[in-house]
Amino acid sequence: MQMIHTYMLRCLCCILLLLAGHAAAQVPDERTLLKAFKSEKNPHKAFWKLHDLAVFYQGNNVQKADSLRTILLNMSIHEKDTVRYVALIFDAGIDQINGDMDVYFNKVLDLQPFLNKLPNNGVRMDLYQRLGDYHLYHREFNQADQYLKQCLKWGKKARDNRKISETFRLMALGQMQQNEKDSAMYFVEEAIQFGRRSADKCVLARAFNAQATIYAYFGQVELSVSKNLIALQLANEVGDLPKIARYSLDLGEAQLSIQNYREAELYFKQALDVGSRIRDRRLTALTEINLGVVYGIKKEYGKSMDAQKNAIRTLLPFNDFDGLGTAHNNLGDIQRELQDYTKALSNYNKSLVYFESSGNREKIATVYHNVGIVFEKQGKYKNALNYLNRSAEIRSQFGFKGSVYSTYNTIADVYQKIGNSDLAFRYLKMYSDYSDSAKTLESSAKIAELSELYRSEQREKFISMQADSIERQRQERALTSTKLENIQLKTNMQTYVIIGFTLIVVLGGVIGFYRWNQTQIRRQQQEAEMNQTLLRTQMNPHFVFNAMSVIQSYIYDNDTKNSSKFLVDFSKLMRLILENSSKEFISIQTEVEILDKYLSIQKLRFEERFEYQIHVEEDLFEEGAIIPPMITQPFIENAIEHGRLHLREDGFIHVHFFKQNDMFHITVEDNGVGRKGAEENKKSKEHKSMAMKITKDRIENLNKKYRADGFMLIEDYNKEAETGTKVLISIPYRVSNQSLI
């Protein structure tokens, strides 16, 4: 069975691949999309046409995409939830591109009601993933983990390799932020694996980019660069301009960090070029910030400051606090180089305000460090120490250990300058300890040298590897197609489509039957389980052994008559229960007989401390009414064991069977302490909830099976005094097919 399944799946996949290949050949362009939208009269269809256009702009012209989102939102207001959801997601996606993460995440949080409105896997996975991302962003790793695990579960269930890959990618980045290198590497490898399986190059590119990010985070810049090159190559292949820009920027940053300025400048310029082509002003601004840094290093200070200021102007309307903070920090750095300390401090100050708004602790620590250096240069050692210590505190507390050592080093310098060689030595020692643990960073300098030599070689190697894998893929595809040829499913698309559909139908049928079979088995299992619990409540061991104890007491008194009578009654009851409890319905006569036996035994146990009555409407006997066995028993038992009927003179239990509006109604009334009185007692509450649950389940099962609206109602018998209990059970009225005697 399993084998056939997988074989069929494989065939299907091949065919679908071919279909997809065909579809991908028709790359949409702006003109046709625009025309399609304008010529569409139906507003519902027009929404989708516009959405297609907007998605196209998302990859080619961010500004135009941005301008379309309000229109899309307005068009979706009166549409179904599915449409509304798509519009909202698109809207949020633009904020994500614009880097306005607070707004983006707020919109994601607002989307949560759709989890109930649109209970399908796609929406669930999508939202769980975004919520996971939200928590990662706020460094709430436990919550993030929960959402991502859920997403992974559903993704695996739906065999959605793209979603699985994306989820693993986020999990990897989460582990990275927690400094868990091994887990991060493991998850990102999984992300790449599933990315490959998904055959979606965008997803695969993202996975490789994440791997690069992780390598960069742990100081393995060279590997980071090589992975990002693969990501960039993949983005190039699919012509995904936003990604090309993004990865170029990342690559530039990596090159910058290993002081490979020429290469860095090259990548930044590429990012700038592509970014402005797709009108992604935020990305271009972020690139400019980095270019500014390169200029600064090349001592072209004027150019550098212009770049930073330009970036600040662009970023202001985006509320991109991180970007603005970085730009101001960089301005400060240049002014510090130029020994213009007042201006430097003012820029650092602005930078701090931005980073505090975005809550970016890593950057806050960096700025503190920079401010400390300025004070040191000015000779204000006390202030310098203050800031440096704060920086060190944040860096060690939040695990940015790679950078903390440089702070310790600077602190040591300051102490040396004020002549406190003791503390200077201590900090130097901490610096050396840390630099041991942060070997990654030490070695990154070596990598910088090495990568000068190996970079070009590596790059060629990886590109050729990539080419190899593309070649392999092509060969595989060629192989599958030749295979298909061999089975004489030749050439034309139509045959493929027909066969594809037949396969889908057959496969769907097989899976459907399998599912149906499964649910059937599950239902039987459930019913069996319920029968078990039922029997257990009706033959409650507590009741059984207590009854036996009563028999023993008669024997001990040599009361043969009563002991024999009680024993016989008890056996009869047991027999009735054993015979009937597994049946779905029994005749009303049998039900009354069981209840009567049960109540009379209980009455004897409790010294005849209460009276009982069972009343059945005559019609029910005549019509041959049938009833689920002992549906009232849990409530009767409850009244006896916990109602404290013995406390009163005239304790009673009344059971009444009657028909009303084509429903079978049963009431159980007692005048015991009632719900309020019994609530003081934990045991009775547990027991009661158990009784309620079993009965509720039984009623629900009947409702499902006979499409009825049965229910259960519990109230006080004496409503003023809040004593006694009245239970009303309403179930579908049914009569036996055979005439009952």
Place this chain on the structure above:
Amino acid sequence: MKALIIDDEKRTRELIAKMIESFELQIETFPIGENVESGLAAIESIQPDLVFLDIQMPDGSGFDLLKMIPNKQFEVIFITAHEEFAIKAIKFSALDYILKPVDPEELRRAVEKAIENIGQKKEESQFEALQLNMQPSQKRRLVLKTQESVHVVDLDKIIRCEADRNYTSFFLTENKKILVSKTLKDYETLLASHNFLRVQQSHLINLDFVDRYDKGNGGSVVMKDGSEVPLSPAKREVFFKILENL
């Protein structure tokens, strides 16, 4: 000597009273408490030396009743029809109980044991352990009674138990050792569902404290305190299966 019997069924109360009287042990019986409320009142007025206490009563459990009495100057024997969970808690706390319907021989043994214990100081710790053992999520405490004292031991402090004829030695963390006059079999049934395994005729070990398995000498288990316990060939399979699932 006075024995009070609290049970919600009058017939059962009287039955136990009659049985006790038939033993002719000079015990005066008072079959008068029928629930927590009247049971408490009866204890107040009669000041019994021995209390038979039903576990499930209409207005609460026998444990609830005990909670309300701070200085228990009497022995307690629980009466129960079928409260599996409660019975386990009672056993863990080294208290006594009888089952309904009542076996006269069992009852006699319980009464005689109670008479022996009367006059000794009552151990609150046993009742405290009982309350704790009644809560399903709490970690359990085992009460070990020796000639001199009553020990209340957390299960995760027990490394292993060793049989010594009709006695059992408990080896605890911090090199403590307690010798109890009960058989290893008694404790095996009690502890089997709490991650203990009888690895050999006279050894019961806490699987949480297994350090390693040595192949020499026909195979032995080394515990974290360094002690070595032989592994019987019959238990090998079970032992390794459990280890795999740890």
